[in-house]
Amino acid sequence: xxxxxxxxxxxxxxxxxxxxxxxxxxxxxxxxxxxxxxxxxxxxxxxxxxxxxxxxxxxxxxxxxxxxxxxxxxxxxxxxxxxxxxxxxxxxxxxxxxxxxxxxxxxxxxxxxxxxxxxxxxxxxxxxxxxxxxxxxxxxxxxxxxxxxxxxxxxxxxxxxxxxxxxxxxxxxxxxxxxxxxxxxxxxxxxxxxxxxxxxxxxxxxxxxxxxxxxxxxxxxxxxxxxxxxxxxxxxxxxxxxxxxxxxxxxxxxxxxxxxxxxxxxxxxxxxxxxxxxxxxxxxxxxxxxxxxxxxxxxxxxxxxxxxxxxxxxxxxxxxxxxxxxxxxxxxxxxxxxxxxxxxxxxxxxxxxxxxxxxxxxxxxxxxxxxxxxxxxxxxxxxxxxxxxxxxxxxxxxxxxxxxxxxxxxxxxxxxxxxxxxxxxxxxxxxxxxxxxxxxxxxxxxxxxxxxxxxxxxxxxxxxxxxxxxxxxxxxxxxxxxxxxxxxxxxxxxxxxxxxxxxxxxxxxxxxxxxxxxxxxxxxxxxxxxxxxxxxxxxxxx
Numbered sequence: 001x002x003x004x005x006x007x008x009x010x011x012x013x014x015x016x017x018x019x020x021x022x023x024x025x026x027x028x029x030x031x032x033x034x035x036x037x038x039x040x041x042x043x044x045x046x047x048x049x050x051x052x053x054x055x056x057x058x059x060x061x062x063x064x065x066x067x068x069x070x071x072x073x074x075x076x077x078x079x080x081x082x083x084x085x086x087x088x089x090x091x092x093x094x095x096x097x098x099x100x101x102x103x104x105x106x107x108x109x110x111x112x113x114x115x116x117x118x119x120x121x122x123x124x125x126x127x128x129x130x131x132x133x134x135x136x137x138x139x140x141x142x143x144x145x146x147x148x149x150x151x152x153x154x155x156x157x158x159x160x161x162x163x164x165x166x167x168x169x170x171x172x173x174x175x176x177x178x179x180x181x182x183x184x185x186x187x188x189x190x191x192x193x194x195x196x197x198x199x200x201x202x203x204x205x206x207x208x209x210x211x212x213x214x215x216x217x218x219x220x221x222x223x224x225x226x227x228x229x230x231x232x233x234x235x236x237x238x239x240x241x242x243x244x245x246x247x248x249x250x251x252x253x254x255x256x257x258x259x260x261x262x263x264x265x266x267x268x269x270x271x272x273x274x275x276x277x278x279x280x281x282x283x284x285x286x287x288x289x290x291x292x293x294x295x296x297x298x299x300x301x302x303x304x305x306x307x308x309x310x311x312x313x314x315x316x317x318x319x320x321x322x323x324x325x326x327x328x329x330x331x332x333x334x335x336x337x338x339x340x341x342x343x344x345x346x347x348x349x350x351x352x353x354x355x356x357x358x359x360x361x362x363x364x365x366x367x368x369x370x371x372x373x374x375x376x377x378x379x380x381x382x383x384x385x386x387x388x389x390x391x392x393x394x395x396x397x398x399x400x401x402x403x404x405x406x407x408x409x410x411x412x413x414x415x416x417x418x419x420x421x422x423x424x425x426x427x428x429x430x431x432x433x434x435x436x437x438x439x440x441x442x443x444x445x446x447x448x449x450x451x452x453x454x455x456x457x458x459x460x461x462x463x464x465x466x467x468x469x470x471x472x473x474x475x476x477x478x479x480x481x482x483x484x485x486x487x488x489x490x491x492x493x494x495x496x497x498x499x500x501x502x503x504x505x506x507x508x509x510x511x512x513x514x515x516x517x518x519x520x521x522x523x524x525x526x527x528x529x530x531x532x533x534x535x536x537x538x539x540x541x542x
Contacts, residue, residue, distance in 0.1 A: 001028035029127030030080035040111035042181035051103035059174040066157035071484040076329035109185035145194035147511040152201040155489025166215035202496030209454035223273030229285035231360035236353040241265035242308030270448040273366025304348040367445035369455040397483030403506035410532040424450035505529035
């Protein structure tokens with residue numbers, strides 16, 4: 001196997017024996033094979049659009065399939081078999097439609113004519129032989145840009161799938177996913193072509209996050225500032241981790257009146273700010289963090305655990321009360337089908353639950369763009385008066401490396417006249433810090449999940465308009481942590497928007513060559529993090 005798609009990749013180069021995340025070689029091979037098959041499907045989808053052939057089923061399948069290959073989404077080899085076979089079926093059907101419409105179908109790339117082996121062992125062997133979807137014979141810098149594109153497209157697919165589930169779609173998103181994957185078969189593209197596709201990936205991801213924002217706020221209302229308990233109530237309980245708001249809503253509906261409290265974990269914390277979710281009286285509080293203590297937290301949780309979308313660590317081997325939904329899968333972990341959370345509820349009722357109430361304080365969530373812009377006049381006045389000197393967006397993914405303590409220390413050392421905005425699971429290094437306020441504006445503002453980077457962007461744009469300047473001219477610095485492919489897509493969006501001087505850590509992506517890194521440094525001023533003291537001094541000029 002060879003996998004370098006996440007930040008924790010072995011030795012900063014690539015995992016070759018087993019993934020640091022827990023991914024085994026057979027799963028890595030099957031994910032590579034599925035990506036190869038989707039590349040073939042994309043060739044016909046891109047050709048079909050040129051002659052007016054667009055297949056909604058192909059669109060939906062494409063993002064679902066790519067989403068399943070993200071870090072920590074699906075580690076169950078058996079669940080890749082039907083995905084691969086379905087991809088080949090859709091490819092054959094689409095090829096016929098394109099041919100009938102007079103479109104091109106004579107592709108020489110092996111992905112276009114891929115046929116799967118008959119059994120799991122054969123599929124794994126095929127995946128091992130094919131490897132990653134980028135061109136291993138190309139110039140290293142082109143390979144690097146192809147990998148950036150692939151991982152960015154995977155991030156787009158995750159957000160697009162979430163949005164689609166809630167009824168928000170835009171064919172330009174699917175069209176780009178197919179265009180980008182089809183381009184991998186074109187050996188005539190040069191460095192500038194690939195760089196253009198990479199930046200377009202950022203543009204399309206912005207649209208995708210806009211769709212997801214519209215999906216979430218349309219279904220559940222705009223988040224409002226909400227105080228969330230970190231303790232628990234005596235009684236039966238279910239813990240929900242991951243990202244999927246629809247799954248949470250359905251669980252809340254099905255647990256209503258059953259004497260079960262529902263708690264959030266990890267990236268589900270911001271869901272307490274949505275009016276249509278917080279209305280459920282048994283939706284109580286937040287339990288645990290997101291990464292460094294997850295195994296301990298899950299092992300100690302006295303109820304059922306529901307993991308939606310990609311979650312942080314492989315759960316197999318230390319709990320029998322864990323359930324998954326959607327694309328999520330690990331060998332031996334029970335999977336909820338057709339939105340029926342009955343088995344989860346039954347498990348929660350079987351388990352002891354919490355023996356007594358416990359108060360562990362609270363945290364505030366719900367500072368998405370509407371909430372922040374509703375007090376924009378106070379923010380602007382604070383900046384003009386000098387009460388607010390600087391804004392820091394300290395955001396991104398969490399991970400296991402010790403170097404991630406940087407972000408906790410950074411936030412702790414941010415001066416009292418500065419405001420910290422945060423989003424995504426990286427905030428769990430410091431989300432419960434009591435930083436006080438400036439003129440009634442909290443110094444720590446939780447904007448939401450990783451996809452709520454869209455909200456953060458809208459806040460920055462609104463402030464820039466208010467001060468009649470560009471985003472890069474604002475007293476705003478971005479200090480980001482990355483871990484997986486959604487973070488790649490968000491970073492590309494920021495580059496597409498021309499945002500400069502981003503500090504990125506805890507380490508730079510293994511798939512970026514020195515030459516490509518130089519382009520990013522020269523054009524966008526991307527900097528690796530150093531130490532909190534050095535970076536704060538450099539940003540604040542002292």
